[in-house]
Amino acid sequence: MAFRASVVRLNRAIVYTQNGDPAQVLRALTYKPLPPPAPETVNIKYLLAPINPSDVNVVQGVYPAKPSLTSLVDGQPDVFVGGNEGLAEVTHVGSGVTDLVKGDWVVMTKAQAGTWSSSRNVGVLDVLKLPRVEGLTEVHGATMTVNPPSAYNMLNDYVALEKDEWVVQNGANSAVGQAVIQIAASRGFKTLNLVRKRSDIDELTRKLKDLGATEVLTYDDLNDRNLTQRIVKEWTGGKGIRLGLNCVSGPDTTSMARLLGQDAYLVSYGAMSKQPLALPTGLFIFKNLTSVGFWQSRWYKQKTRSDKENLFKTLATLIGHGKASPEHEIVTIPAEDSDEVAGQKVREIFAKIAEGQYGKKVLLKIAGSE
Amino acid sequence: MAFRASVVRLNRAIVYTQNGDPAQVLRALTYKPLPPPAPETVNIKYLLAPINPSDVNVVQGVYPAKPSLTSLVDGQPDVFVGGNEGLAEVTHVGSGVTDLVKGDWVVMTKAQAGTWSSSRNVGVLDVLKLPRVEGLTEVHGATMTVNPPSAYNMLNDYVALEKDEWVVQNGANSAVGQAVIQIAASRGFKTLNLVRKRSDIDELTRKLKDLGATEVLTYDDLNDRNLTQRIVKEWTGGKGIRLGLNCVSGPDTTSMARLLGQDAYLVSYGAMSKQPLALPTGLFIFKNLTSVGFWQSRWYKQKTRSDKENLFKTLATLIGHGKASPEHEIVTIPAEDSDEVAGQKVREIFAKIAEGQYGKKVLLKIAGSE
Known part of the structure; x- marks a missing residue:
């Protein structure tokens, strides 16, 4: 033009x-x-x-x-x-x-x-x-500058995930959530995606799996302790998940935290429930959980121009070649x-x-x- | 013998x-x-x-x-x-x-x-x-092996505190709390010590100040927003406190967290209230709060023998020369x-x-x- x-x-x-x-x-x-x-x-x-x-x-x-x-x-x-x-x-x-x-x-x-x-x-x-x-x-x-880099940096900056390792996130249908699914899939990480219970859950599950989601569950599903124990035991070999991404907070996030293993990070970037993030203190003391917040604006302030250029090169390729808009x-x-x-x-x-x-x-x- | x-x-x-x-x-x-x-x-x-x-x-x-x-x-x-x-x-x-x-x-x-x-x-x-x-x-x-090293390491391992900088802690009359007061005083840090409201608060305040406490307040005091704003503004020059130590959790700890400034650490080592640690998600996202747990047993597992020897040399001198038992x-x-x-x-x-x-x-x- x-x-x-x-x-x-x-x-x-x-x-x-x-x-x-x-x-x-x-x-x-x-x-x-x-x-x-x-x-x-x-x-x-x-x-x-x-x-x-x-x-x-x-x-x-x-x-x-x-x-x-x-x-x-x-x-x-x-x-x-x-x-x-x-x-x-x-x-x-x-x-x-x-x-x-x-x-x-x-x-x-x-x-x-x-x-x-x-x-x-x-x-x-x-x-x-x-x-x-x-x-x-x-x-x-x-x-391009808020949601995809948030997803990319949260997946990258806290835990050195290995291929086939699990990430759990709530609000999985949000713009960041969808970016997490795609970026994680492109890097070979498995995602457990949590969403609200809703009438069109099958359709939503299909949509998120088309983007690259490994599993989709509702917050209510996590109230089933047998299921959460089975997830930790069978999916992660008993180790638990090392990275959780949170944009919801409130009780549903407390349940999500039960899936986290030793030395895990819980990274929060939103609080859609408008409730505080409430976690059993024992997770911090005995499981060495670290709870942090991610804000893309802070990332831009702290990083060099060359960091930013590299990020956008990576994201432009990922997103340009990706399936989703x-x-x-x-x-x-x-x-x-x-x-x-x-x-x-x-x-x-x-x-x-x-x-x-x-x-x-x-x-x-x-x-x-x- | x-x-x-x-x-x-x-x-x-x-x-x-x-x-x-x-x-x-x-x-x-x-x-x-x-x-x-x-x-x-x-x-x-x-x-x-x-x-x-x-x-x-x-x-x-x-x-x-x-x-x-x-x-x-x-x-x-x-x-x-x-x-x-x-x-x-x-x-x-x-x-x-x-x-x-x-x-x-x-x-x-x-x-x-x-x-x-x-x-x-x-x-x-x-x-x-x-x-x-x-x-x-x-x-x-x-x-010597549980409480004093917990106090020492929590003061040492997370935030590089400067002389005259504030630390806030709850459960300040606990064994760890008293060790924190003494070790902080010996290193030139100021302590804001929170305790439960009680009939003998004056006596307890005197006792903690004798150990080296800078200020002693009750959890109820922190419900006064004017006071907490004044603490942040006048005591810390508006910056807030960079290190909080928590052995209580529950609502009183939520109030304590309001005193924390940008890039602060909240280190939990107990939960005497038997309630979860509930924090506004915005503290994590916008103030870059990091919430972690400290467990001295983990410290012993992770550190070298020479780290441990150095710690005990330091602590033996600090405690031997200190006023408290x-x-x-x-x-x-x-x-x-x-x-x-x-x-x-x-x-x-x-x-x-x-x-x-x-x-x-x-x-x-x-x-x-x-």
């Missing part, structure tokens, strides 16, 4: 000035074409940017990470631009930039970059080139809409999300006018 | 053949004088051996570590000998033993050694010489008692312990006959 530099292009972003319910506080704001990029920066055009659950919390002001205030329109108050994750295309390259060219795909390595916008100017160190691997779609690229719906906000109409559309999307009316991930495509 | 080798000396041990209530299943068993020690072994005479809470659980059969069956009397069934910790004196040295001489004090580095006995033969690698530091008493020596009562089982009478006495001690009738640690002195 070529950029015609000669055409005046107005931009638009989804912004807010006060924290609150996104269905109330978000609005659309048109701003002027970007000037040519300063040295060591690039202008980028966002192709797609997802609405993740944590984005809602950021707008509400209840998330530990916050965007910075940005000046988009001269003479108007600074705003927060929504959106943390997204895929963009490089449109103009500033002087001194050596590793990006026009047309490159980039993803954000800086948190809360304000991805719900059409075009922005960013520092070269705040983005990373995404290799254009065959099979890698825009949707893959737009959902996140279930999604793309919502385009056309350039022709006025800011009033566009803002109304966006607020309605968030109202629907709050009511649980989307079963899949919503990706925004904020068009600029040309 | 010189050993007269020419005198026939009968031995006695407190033993059991089936797990159960110690007040029911324990009995005294007299056995023959020890033969001269085999190469690489020594004969030792126990001077004092404590009854620790975990010893009760071992006899009940609900503790993860179990003693091995031992043959004490030819032609009689093998028995379990009670007692994990204790101070002994070397009485005879086998050939090839170079680092121990008659009269040396030794402590056990092998778990569940059966310390509730008069004399035993042990491998040189299962004991460690305890330096005879001035001020170090038999009581110190007999209680565990509150204790020594119960002697005289050689003149028949096994029936001796067994009855021991079972009564355990019945009293189960009823909470001892406020202090009981140390057994099992006399042999000469």
Whole structure:
């Protein structure tokens, strides 16, 4: 998709000035074409940017990470631009930039970059080139920096798993959960995947097994002590599982922890039950359990640029060659809409999300006018 | 105390053949004088051996570590000998033993050694010489291998604390808690010590401060959010505490965890509340909390002999020069008692312990006959 530099292009972003319910506080704001990029920066055009659950919390002001205030329109108050994750295309390259060219795909390595916008100017160190691997779609690229790396790093950073070793996870049907299944399968690990009991459990089981899941059970299944003992005894030769991934917490996670063996890690990255993580103290003392939390934003802060480049090379290949794409719906906000109409559309999307009316991930495509 | 080798000396041990209530299943068993020690072994005479809470659980059969069956009397069934910790004196040295001489004090580095006995033969690698530091008493020596090293290692192994940095612990009046206070004070760390609300709180506070405690609060105090915020803000400059030690679990420990800062460790070594350790998942994800368990028995298994020697040198000096001795009562089982009478006495001690009738640690002195 070529950029015609000669055409005046107005931009638009989804912004807010006060924290609150996104269905109330978000609005659309048109701003002027970007000037040519300063040295060591690039202008980028966002192709797609997802609405993740944590984005809602950021707008509400209840998330530990916050965007910075940005000046988009001269003479108007600074705003927060929504959106943390997204895929963009490089449109103009500033002087001194050596590793990006026009047309490159980039993803954000800086948190809360304000991805719900059409075009922005960013520092070269705040983005990373995404290799254009065959099979890698825009949707893959737009959902590449939070869930797949969380899955990859949690599988990689805590326990040196051997081939055919088991990993247990709850919330297995979440975006991270599905990424865990695929990445684990590609690396030869077995996964025990726990999900809520539901009417379509057979269908869900089939879907997760198609992605590469070894076994799928419900939280209720784990109340059967005979089953959990049999899992530990027969599946793991009595050793128990050395890595558990948790995005649920509450009693169901306590049951899951019974499957863990000596020296295991329980890595938490969410708490969908909104209950604390409660574990028998004896697991820590006598089984040497370590309980930690994983936050991809911290990983980005702590790791070097070369760590990040390596990760995205690996993930682009894994995901491009993989079978799965996140279930999604793309919502385009056309350039022709006025800011009033566009803002109304966006607020309605968030109202629907709050009511649980989307079963899949919503990706925004904020068009600029040309 | 010189050993007269020419005198026939009968031995006695407190033993059991089936797990159960110690007040029911324990009995005294007299056995023959020890033969001269085999190469690489020594004969030792126990001077004092404590009854620790975990010893009760071992006899009940609900503790993860179990003693091995031992043959004490030819032609009689093998028995379990009670007692994990204790101070002994070397009485005879086998050939090839170079680092121990008659009269040396030794402590056990092998778990569940059966310390509730008069004399035993042990491998040189299962004991460690305890330096005879001035001020170090038999009581110190007999209680040296579980609680003081737990305190020392928990302060040492997880967070590289700086001088004047805070440590928070609950159960601060426990044997480990008191050792933590003293060792932390000797190393220049500040301690926030949490205890149950009680009528004699002023007296207890004074006692713990005499040991070196910086501050003493009750669990109830932590329900005051203003106070906890002030502690974090004013005491730690907003950073929070990086090391928490837990032997309580349950809701009081959840409150304690609010005092912890970024990248903190919560190290659990007990669960006196008999409730699980319940923590908000966000502490793990966003504050990078690591929750682990400490078990001194595991430490002994994992560390080298030289690690252990260094630890005991350090601890002997610290404790010998320290102000405190565990509150204790020594119960002697005289050689003149028949096994029936001796067994009855021991079972009564355990019945009293189960009823909470001892406020202090009981140390057994099992006399042999000469």
